[in-house]
Amino acid sequence: MTAASEKIGFVGTGLMGHGMAKNIVEKGYPLTVIAHRNRKPVEDLVSRGATEAASLEELARGCSIIFLCLTGAPEVAAAVAALKPGLAKGSVIVDCSTSDPTVTLRLAAELAEIGVDFADAPLSRTPKEAWAGTLDCMVGAEDAVFSRIEPAIATWAAKIVHIGAIGDGHKMKLLNNFLSLGYAALYSEALAMSRKVGIPVAKFDKVIRGGRMDCGFYQTFMGYALEGNREAHKFSLSNAYKDMRYVESMANAVTLATPMTSAVKNSFASAMATGGDGPEDYVPHLSDFVARANGLK
Structure with missing residues (x-):
């Protein structure tokens, strides 16, 4: 199947997914989307030429490549189960979520039994780059599958790295997020000490x-800590905490001592335990929770 003949499905048109899907449809791919809680992104995408499906099974029946951009492994597994009855042999599911690599490998094995390929293609950067089509993407996939999905990924990513086999994209994404969220924990503590x-x-x-x-x-990060822009980096504290739990789990699976990982995870756990679990509590706001824990406004 040529890139020009691919029909794309997109599940998860949230902060990142909306911009990604916008680039897919505006760059010439037939696109089918589905609404969840917020209809506004879907209505915007339909106005740009996308089609709305009534169910995940219906979306699967009309698409050859399906992108998932969801919260985490439980949501990905649930979406795959709902898509499965409509999936045609030879189609591909591309998971752009930050997920648990063990779940990725399990889902890939289950889909292989019905002739459906799976790839993990998590993202780096922010909703601003998603809208501009300049995200970073790290892909775990067989070579032939990577070659097939790369043109579609290139509609929304400026940097695409084929990391290796299925699951390796999610492993690399967890390493990437460990570094970035580690910075957030360091910055927050340094600012409080300052x-x-x-x-x-x-x-x-x-x-x-x-x-x-x-x-x-x-x-x-400093767009909030210094300038007060609450939306300077729209990645929630709850997602950050989830990602650090996945990092810790990945380390446990290979018997790796993780004093730094655990410290970063606990910084986010403390924020979550003291009120940082709202949908508009973002990573730079960690500085507030660390400040308050140290008697600062």
Whole structure:
């Protein structure tokens, strides 16, 4: 099947998925979507040329490549089970969620029994890049499957790395998120310490910004901590905590000591336990929870 003849399905048109799906349909692919709780993204995509399916089974019947962009492994497993009755032999499911690699491998084995391929293609960056079509993507897939899905992924990703076999994309994504969420925990504690010892956040930022310790993640994090933009990095604390639990689980499976992983996970667990479980509580807001735990406003 050529790239031009692929019919794309998209499940999960949330903060990241809306922009990704927008790029798929605007760059010429037939696109079918399905609504969940929020209809606005689906209505926008339909206005751009997408078709809305009434059920996941109906979506599966009309698509050759189906992208999933969901919260985590339980949601992915549930979606695959609902898609399964409508899947045709030779179709591909591409999971762009940050998921548990053990679940990825199990789902891939189950789908292989009915002639359906599976790939994991998790993302990096923010909804801003999703809308612009400039996300990073790390893919776990067999070579032939990767070659088939790469043109569709390229509609919304500027950097695509084929990591290796099925499950390797999710493993790499967890490593990536361990680093980024580790930065968040470090920044939050450093900012609280800076204030405690009498160095204002603005002066702290003048030293770090533009120096060797600066990076893109630091800048979006400080978009809230310094400038007060609550939507500077729209990745929820609850998703961050979920991802760190997956990182810890992956480490446990290979008997790896994880003092740093556990410390980062516990930083997010503490925020979740003290009220950070709302849908608009984002990763940079961790700095508030660490500050309050240390007697700061």
